[in-house]
Amino acid sequence: MNFRNYLTDKSASVGITFGAWCVILLFFGAFRTSAEEIVIISVIYFLAAFGRLLYEYFRKRRFYNDLVARSGQLDQKYLLSEMLETPDFFEGKLIHEALREACASMCEQVADYRRVSEEFREYIELWVHEVKLPLASLMLMSHNNPATDERYTEQLHRIDGYIENVLFYARSENAEKDYLIKEVSLQRALVNTALRCRSELLQHRVNLRSEIPDVNVTTDGKWLEYILGQLMGNSLKYLSPDREPEICVYTEIFPDKIILHFRDNGIGIPAADLPRIFDKSFTGENGRIYAKSTGMGLYIVQNLCLRLGHSIRAESVQGQFTDIVITFGRDTLTRIE
Amino acid sequence: MSKIYIVEDDAALCRELSELLQDAGYQTQSLTDFANARENIVASGADLILLDINIPHGNGELLLKQIRRECDTPVIMVTSRTSEADEVLSMSYGADDYITKPYHPAILLLRISAVLKRSKGQPGQPVKSTYRGLTISLAKGSLSDGTQEFIFTKNEMIIFSLLLDNRGRIVTRDQIMTALWDNNEFVNDNALTVNISRLRAKLAECGLENAIETRKKQGYILL
Structure with a gap:
């Protein structure tokens, strides 16, 4: 709010002041008032009018400018009333009170939804733990019983994969910090993932090559294993029929970062689809033609990476390869040698 | 037990x-x-x-x-x-x-x-094990009879020590494969078969003919 806006806003009031002055002039004319008296009275009249305008301007300016500035700075605008001082003029008090009430009710709503979503996530976690018990029993039964074969275990692994998706979707969407960041061996994370996907990799005759040196990255180990599992699942889904399938996992190490490449020689991604593969529910050409795709896997993966502070991107040439590249930051200051 | x-x-x-x-x-x-x-x-x-x-x-x-x-x-x-x-x-x-x-x-x-x-094992010390008079060194990846040392590859050593830990019991291919993958060796079925026959040949070199027996559709057993 500057004086010009203020004056524009008050143009009607200024107009009325001038109108009243014209009427007064008419009266002065009628009563044959002397020129000096007219000048003196007009000066007093205009000083009073202008003075009032200025007084009002300075009184309101502080409150409104504060309001605009704070509102611009705030990330969550509904916390605005907390930041403002109570103004000393009546209109301001009304606005401040209304704003305070609106903000309080918004805070309540936000807290409500946050609680509901947190409870939902907690229930999902609980449910996942519950459903994993019979699943674990079934896997053991299928292993202990010589009559059942690999096909049973395979289907159980699929169920396990879908259950993990729900769990990590809930985790990735939730605002609460439910990960734990520490030094994790990249090699170990890949080995654990590979062990879990082993039967599928072998069944599709995929050659898994790991060229990861013995390095640690700062991340949540469980989340990283899920991410690697998703990438492996994708590679397995989009194998190229023309050549011997291969997945190669390797790293580039810099002083300030570690870059992990997860590269397969599958069918690749069409260039037009490439920028959108991390979008929610995006299935693309490959998803429609080759496999049942929900468009959620890479979306969850990207979400998890963002929350852990890793960047993720994809490179691909259709018909040749797909390379998912994850960059882990390296904080040299906090590492205790 | x-x-x-x-x-x-x-x-x-x-x-x-x-x-x-x-x-x-x-x-x-x-x-x-x-x-x-x-x-x-x-x-x-x-x-x-x-x-x-x-x-x-x-x-x-x-x-x-x-x-x-x-x-x-x-x-x-x-x-x-x-x-x-x-x-x-x-x-x-x-x-x-x-x-x-x-x-x-x-x-x-x-x-x-x-x-x-x-x-x-003792904390900090590698577990010392022997097999039919041969001393096994996991750190060096070798078997020794006191006079001669036989060097094993990483995969051969992993398979051999797994069989040795379960001596007298059947070890399935699944278990061997798991042990190899757990050690960052992502071998496939054929490679596993090759690894086992190489291990057999190497054990024969050490004078241990037919140390590993195949149990059809079950796995292998170290006698």
């Missing part, structure tokens, strides 16, 4: 787990009285404890902390909680390993045998 104590309140899972472990040549006992869990576990004199986190009358992590005050029997946490925080907490309370449900049976067996082997 090592005795494994199972703390798992899901009856079906507990039964299957016992069967798996018994088939693998372990003696098992499982906890039924969860109200006095600590006393029962400590009194059992088991060589290894499989401990769930979600148990009646308390929490596995706290139970672990209590057990650790009284004995240092190795403990593997077996749980459906896949969170890093739970794993870090368990390890800080003194767990030897942490496995999440549902697990691949071969992985569970591998972890159990690794933890048992570690707990039997």
